[in-house]
Amino acid sequence: MEISFTKLRLFRECPWKYKLRMVDGRRVALTPAASLGLSLHRALECFHRKEAPAAEYLWECFEGRWLASGYPDEKTRQSWRAKGRRILERYLEDDRERRSVVAAVEREFLYPLGRHEVRGTIDRIDRHPDGRIEVIDYKTFGAGEKLDDNDELQLRFYGLGAFESLALAPSILTLYFVASGRKVSLAHDAGAQESLKSIILESAQRIEAGAFPPDASHCPACDFRTTCAHSSAP
Ligand code: SF4
Structure with a gap:
C-alpha cells in the first residue's frame, strides 16, 4: 500500500477513524480555519516559487490562490481573508530576516x-x-x-x-x-x-490486515465524535 503521513496519523490516532476516512470515504467539512490554512499554503508556494520575489508579489499570490470555500457567508469569508492578510504581513517581516x-x-x-x-x-x-x-x-x-x-x-x-x-x-x-x-x-x-x-x-x-479497533482516547478531539457509533465524547 501507499502510506502518507495523513494516513499514518489517522491510524495512530484511532484505527476506526482511519477506516471511516480512508476505507468508507467519510468526508470532513472544510472549516474557515482549514480553508484559510490551504489558502496560505498555496500563497506561500506561489511566492517562493519565484526567484527573489518582491514583497508585493505575495499579495498577488494570495489573491490568485485564494480558496473561497469553507466559509458560511461572505462576511465571514472577508473577515478570514483580512486575517490571512495580517498573517502574511508578519510573514513578510520575518522573511526579510531570512538568511537561508x-x-x-x-x-x-x-x-x-x-x-x-x-x-x-x-x-x-x-x-x-x-x-x-x-x-x-x-x-x-x-x-x-x-x-x-x-x-x-x-x-x-x-x-x-x-x-x-x-x-x-x-x-x-x-x-x-x-x-x-x-x-x-x-x-x-x-x-x-x-x-x-x-x-x-x-x-x-x-x-x-484490516485491524481497525476504535481508540476512544481521541474521541473528544475527533471530527466524527457526534456521529461515530464508538464515540465516547459527551
Ligand atoms: S469518535 Fe472516537 S472511536 Fe469514533 S472515530 Fe473518532 S476517535 Fe475513533
Missing part, C-alpha cells in the same frame, strides 16, 4: 519501504549559508510553544522522506507556525530513522 535560501517548495517524495511505498510533500526546503539543509512544514495556527509527539513524528517523517527519496541529509526539521511567526525545530536524528521505518511498516501491515 529557499531550495524547494511543495517537494514531493516517494520511496519504497518493504513492499509498501511512502509518499509525502514537503512544504519548503531551505539551504543555509553553512550548507545545512532545513526541512520546513507550515502550520497555520498554534502557539508553537513546543512540539507534541504528533508534530515530532510528522517532522521526522518528512526528514526521512528527504533522506530516502531526495538524496538530501537534512540537519534541521522545523514546524513554522505562520500565524504566530514562531518556529520550533528538531535536530534530524539519523539514528532514529530505523525505528521510524518500523513504526510506518507496522501501521501499514495492520491497515492491510
Whole structure:
C-alpha cells in the first residue's frame, strides 16, 4: 500500500477513524480555519516559487490562490481573508530576516519501504549559508510553544522522506507556525530513522490486515465524535 503521513496519523490516532476516512470515504467539512490554512499554503508556494520575489508579489499570490470555500457567508469569508492578510504581513517581516535560501517548495517524495511505498510533500526546503539543509512544514495556527509527539513524528517523517527519496541529509526539521511567526525545530536524528521505518511498516501491515479497533482516547478531539457509533465524547 501507499502510506502518507495523513494516513499514518489517522491510524495512530484511532484505527476506526482511519477506516471511516480512508476505507468508507467519510468526508470532513472544510472549516474557515482549514480553508484559510490551504489558502496560505498555496500563497506561500506561489511566492517562493519565484526567484527573489518582491514583497508585493505575495499579495498577488494570495489573491490568485485564494480558496473561497469553507466559509458560511461572505462576511465571514472577508473577515478570514483580512486575517490571512495580517498573517502574511508578519510573514513578510520575518522573511526579510531570512538568511537561508529557499531550495524547494511543495517537494514531493516517494520511496519504497518493504513492499509498501511512502509518499509525502514537503512544504519548503531551505539551504543555509553553512550548507545545512532545513526541512520546513507550515502550520497555520498554534502557539508553537513546543512540539507534541504528533508534530515530532510528522517532522521526522518528512526528514526521512528527504533522506530516502531526495538524496538530501537534512540537519534541521522545523514546524513554522505562520500565524504566530514562531518556529520550533528538531535536530534530524539519523539514528532514529530505523525505528521510524518500523513504526510506518507496522501501521501499514495492520491497515492491510484490516485491524481497525476504535481508540476512544481521541474521541473528544475527533471530527466524527457526534456521529461515530464508538464515540465516547459527551
Ligand atoms: S469518535 Fe472516537 S472511536 Fe469514533 S472515530 Fe473518532 S476517535 Fe475513533
